[in-house]
Amino acid sequence: MDVLTVKDLSVSFYRESGEIEAVKHVSFSLRAGEILVIMGDTGCGKSVLCKSILKLLPDIAKIKTGQIFLQGKEITHYTEKEMQKLRGTVFSMVFQNPMTALNPCMSVGAQIAEAVRLRNPELSRRERQDRVINLLELVGIDHPGERAGQYPFQLSGGMAQRCVIAIALAADPAVLFADEPTTSLDVGVQSQVLELLLELRKKLGMAVIFITHNPEVAAQMADRAALMRDGELYRIGDAEEIFGKTIPNNCGRID
Ligand SMILES: Nc1ncnc2c1ncn2[C@@H]1O[C@H](COP(=O)(O)OP(=O)(O)O)[C@@H](O)[C@H]1O
Ligand SMILES: [Mg+2]
Numbered sequence: 700m701d702v703l704t705v706k707d708l709s710v711s712f713y714r715e716s717g718e719i720e721a722v723k724h725v726s727f728s729l730r731a732g733e734i735l736v737i738m739g740d741t742g743c744g745k746s747v748l749c750k751s752i753l754k755l756l757p758d759i760a761k762i763k764t765g766q767i768f769l770q771g772k773e774i775t776h777y778t779e780k781e782m783q784k785l786r787g788t789v790f791s792m793v794f795q796n797p798m799t800a801l802n803p804c805m806s807v808g809a810q811i812a813e814a815v816r817l818r819n820p821e822l823s824r825r826e827r828q829d830r831v832i833n834l835l836e837l838v839g840i841d842h843p844g845e846r847a848g849q850y851p852f853q854l855s856g857g858m859a860q861r862c863v864i865a866i867a868l869a870a871d872p873a874v875l876f877a878d879e880p881t882t883s884l885d886v887g888v889q890s891q892v893l894e895l896l897l898e899l900r901k902k903l904g905m906a907v908i909f910i911t912h913n914p915e916v917a918a919q920m921a922d923r924a925a926l927m928r929d930g931e932l933y934r935i936g937d938a939e940e941i942f943g944k945t946i947p948n949n950c951g952r953i954d
Contacts, residue, residue: 703729708765721747723930739927791867797859808847814869834865857888
């Protein structure tokens with residue numbers, strides 16, 4: 700079954716200087732439990748595509764054409780209130796820079812607890828705390844009890860991104876949007892976080908839209924891959940078909 704279907708989606712920014720067509724007639728489906736990589740050069744429209752599905756675009760951007768279906772139900776015209784409900788329950792997000800995603804004034808445990816409370820308001824304080832510890836363990840953080848009391852500035856970039864992933868998982872999402880989630884991390888840490896995402900997908904069975912400009916990362920992560928250029932999604936297919944057998948050469952790179 701498809702969890703998410705996007706049909707003929709076009710998104711433009713309207714500035715004084717004129718219209719900028721950022722996403723042009725994009726169509727694709729996301730299957731339950733799969734990792735769909737969206738790949739393309741910087742500026743080709745990957746983030747705008749993802750944000751338009753989540754309705755996180757600034758006011759100057761408008762959806763011009765198209766429809767978005769979540770689990771068969773159309774959500775194209777959902778209000779901000781309806782979208783808020785989806786973000787944090789069905790949809791979750793992990794973006795490039797964990798330090799801007801985290802609140803510097805709250806311990807990471809409190810931030811994860813808040814995400815748990817939004818998803819499961821019925822839980823007691825005690826149950827919520829247990830869930831926070833579980834989530835920290837799930838994302839591979841040692842001494843989770845101690846870590847929960849720490850603030851973002853006390854964490855390395857990799858640790859911080861693991862905490863952001865824990866917050867995203869608190870939602871128990873059907874679809875996780877990961878927009879260049881390792882681009883700001885050191886190479887060694889980057890591969891650990893990618894491994895973690897692969898492992899979590901297997902364990903939790905969520906579908907992932909994984910955005911990257913890096914063909915090697917794309918080849919490592921993809922079940923299927925969609926290639927974008929200049930706002931258009933011009934090719935989509937199984938990873939083997941797109942990247943070839945010898946990863947990461949012959950990977951449909953966009954120049
Ligand atoms: N705030 C904005 N105002 C005007 N144009 C924008 C804005 N954000 C993005 N764009 C346009 O959308 C295009 C795609 O941006 P984006 O989706 O962020 O690229 P990427 O593929 O690197 O994620 C950009 O090249 C730019 O033309
Ligand atoms: Mg981007």
